[in-house]
Amino acid sequence: MPAADPVRRGIATVCLSGTLEDKLDAAAAAGFDGVEIFENDLVVSPLSPDDIRRRCADLGLTIDLYQPFRDFEAVPPDVLASNLRRAERKFDLMQRLGADTVLVCSSVSPDAVDDDDLAAEQLHLLASRAAERGLRVAYEALAWGRFVNTYDHSWRIVRRADHPALGLCLDSFHVLSKGSDPAGIRVIPGSKVFFLQLADAPRLDMDVLQWSRHHRLFPGQGAFDLTGFVGHVLATGYDGPLSLEVFNDVFRQADPHRAAVDAMRSLLSLQEGLGLPGPPAAPELTGHAFTELAAGDCRGELADALTALGFARAGRHRSKPVELWQQGEARVVLNTADRGGRISALGLDSSDPEISVERAEKLLAPILPGDDSAVSAPDGTAVLFCRTGGEQADWLADFEPTGEAAGGAGLTGTDHVSLTQPFDHFDEAALFYRSALGLRPEPTTEFAAPFGLVRSRAVTDPAHRVRIELNVAALRRGDWAPGVPDPQHIAFTSDDAIASAKAMRAAGAPLLEIPANYYDDLDARLAPPPELLADLRAHSVLYDRDEHGEFLHFYTRVLGSRVFFEVVQRIGGYAGFGAANAPVRMAAHRRLRLARRD
């Protein structure tokens, strides 16, 4: 990090999977400055507290918080005595660890009583004991605390207790999940905010404890306004770390090194939103220049399909086994040096490709070896920033024109690219494409497909010239998963989908047949004009409608093992992707797979 960066970034070990050793290594490798050590991680570790202190020091990590201590305050005298004994044991441990702050959560204990004065008095006592050892206590209102469950209530108690070693821990989840107005945080003196924990979350209507324990996300991945929240906290003068505390069922079992990078990216992106020093602003992305397929093992099938879809092989790369196929502004690059029949690269037009690369790199995207105009997305797709046409360096100049002419079937450009994400990395992917590329996320949708639920989220530029759709199985699939594995597709635009379908079918394109039942249901549901319905039915074109416009689209069969093409026509302001029709496509693709296997 540049020396100018004033922000210290931390992460709670509970955010990451593995043993304490795995977690510390991952946090350090991702560039965190400190960690919160979660008690359970320490308890199962063979490293002594002194060993952990040394390990952290070697890794360049401070231990910013030991957590949590629970159910301390507002209890009868005998329980207090037992709680103090427990606290003293933990203070022993913290001194060996070299951690000076302990998190004390507001009580959920049946032993506790609703008495702020007693809570303040007992927290004062705890703080005195801590202070004797040079330690301090950060008191946090859990959203499900029995009596204390809002930050302003915890602040009243801390103020009443009035001990220099007692302050607040503020946690964005506990504040924002309750719908509390975080602006009130501004009245708290920054010196009394001992710690700041950050977590985002999707808006879910469920028990807040379960929501917190299972569904937290890194900032920018959920629905909370973390920028606003942190802005209020920084306005108090708080100068401690921005520290992540995310309980998430998926992250708990994901590769901790990768999750730690995702976590760091979320903080860097948050800093940008706060106006703190960060990566350069994202240049405008103005369109899909091209999409590259690794076609070494299915070049013939793809070339035949593209030809029947009206594309021509417009160019040959001057130095690599790479072909450019084009129709209108729709471009597909077949790279026969790579295999796998997958989408290997997205070529995106940028108003400033050099800055786009610099920004992505600052947001932890590795530069592609051998190509300094490209970075690697976490899902393995290369992202190339380029200029199409114009006076400056044009990537098209790398291709020698063939003079071959496109048959043409009315395609005008690329509408979107759809990438299926690894199960553990859906939220990571959405954050990456949003932050590194400077796009904005659309709402997450979920639909029932024949073989399980599918979750989908698109990221786009404001003008919808670049659309990347990300899909994932809502649960990781098992042995019974007979759909197309990890399907990916490129959707081209047409101004007349039915005419395009007719022309492509005439040219022998491998288009997907849609069952009659679909059209009968479409008629019952949306009652399109009979002539349109007849055309849709005759040409296996699907249809959707929303309050802004209409959507006509059709698909090819799967080419190679996992890629297919789509043609879409957007009428009016239709903004979706025809998710209601996706199960029809999936069932049809599955049938063809079965047929091929027979």
Place this chain on the structure above:
Amino acid sequence: MPAADPVRRGIATVCLSGTLEDKLDAAAAAGFDGVEIFENDLVVSPLSPDDIRRRCADLGLTIDLYQPFRDFEAVPPDVLASNLRRAERKFDLMQRLGADTVLVCSSVSPDAVDDDDLAAEQLHLLASRAAERGLRVAYEALAWGRFVNTYDHSWRIVRRADHPALGLCLDSFHVLSKGSDPAGIRVIPGSKVFFLQLADAPRLDMDVLQWSRHHRLFPGQGAFDLTGFVGHVLATGYDGPLSLEVFNDVFRQADPHRAAVDAMRSLLSLQEGLGLPGPPAAPELTGHAFTELAAGDCRGELADALTALGFARAGRHRSKPVELWQQGEARVVLNTADRGGRISALGLDSSDPEISVERAEKLLAPILPGDDSAVSAPDGTAVLFCRTGGEQADWLADFEPTGEAAGGAGLTGTDHVSLTQPFDHFDEAALFYRSALGLRPEPTTEFAAPFGLVRSRAVTDPAHRVRIELNVAALRRGDWAPGVPDPQHIAFTSDDAIASAKAMRAAGAPLLEIPANYYDDLDARLAPPPELLADLRAHSVLYDRDEHGEFLHFYTRVLGSRVFFEVVQRIGGYAGFGAANAPVRMAAHRRLRLARRD
């Protein structure tokens, strides 16, 4: 099914994964009499309604319901006209399908108004249209219906509409999730209950629509009283099918043939609860006779470990490569004809082994080829019903005594066997062991392990002489899953765990070392007497306590690839399995795996 069975059993296609063809095949193979066809399954199918009718007839399935039709009633005239058009299209379809009943869900539409008279009038009109074609309408109150969301409200409207082709659909989820008293169902004439849909669910505090769409279970797998509910419905004189309608994220992606068998088992078990004809009552299970390990590839390691644990090789099977190891009433059978280092069979003492087998078979457990005293559990474990000692056929007679003497380390018997279930089949396993063996389930617990959440549920006999603990990852694990894959273990009982640990350690048993941090935390949390704590610490024995008693336990290392042993001492009425300590064990096993790999 025997001719005496008066119950017709059905399943909604939405319960099962796959295309409509997959689902129908699976339902028929599991012995269902009928299906509810879910609209989306039909829409994506290339089979015409007439084809589907024929396919079902060939498979011996009736089509009991077409579902769902939504948002029909209590709307302005123009919307009504459009809704009637839509309904007529679906009636066309139903006539081709040969389905005579359509499900109409109570409206969630913003077009609807809160007017029971209008709802009744419009449903009367719909029923008239249906009746003209010989069809009928089953009206169902969704728990999240906009105005109509309780069964008694839907019944008031149906009564007011007063049309012979209009009746109710009752769905256990919609009734029980709302906390409605189902006893009121008894006032409804059975002739007006057109359809009965059954689903169980865990008690969750969340948005009821999300709860319903994602978390339903087959009867007996959740927390609802399905027996009571169905009892009320049958008391009305309802004589239609018992039909399952279960939306579940896991079942949506599980093998449909296996899920259909699970579904059928749930209905057979429900019938037994209702006192309807069914399998013979479960004989008493009186203990773990033995546990068999497939030891062909790790016999030496297991034999050495058992010897050090104080077991002796007490017998050799008279005809198979199988050894009996014994200490007190604890018995382990090493079968060197099988490989995999897994638990291959549970030998359970039954008061009537023949009836136990007959019952399990009636509950769809296949008899093991070549052994008519054993069935195969869905997870592949064989379950043998036997008698130990006594006058009747004793399985021990198959073994020739070796005369080898046990060193002895204080083990007295088998406390429990712990089996990790395949992710998709946790609820199936709990239902199987509960119903086929006549055990009872304990509450499901969940805990955070180093590599992800783990869910655990035990089934036991009332006297706790047989305990089978079932574990599963709360989410299917991916590439980053460095724990022991699918661990299984046998827990033996000791009256003095510390003495056993001491003796075993002296004999060189491969016991698991527990880190010092664990004991420091135990002292802080539970403050056991200092002498006890010192003993626990010295011998790597873990400790837990609940309101009924105390629990001391310790583990061996993993032997072969996935099996380990545990020794437990229960003091007082402690009923758990020390779940709080499981993460310590998992981290320790993980470290040893890493060390072995290095």
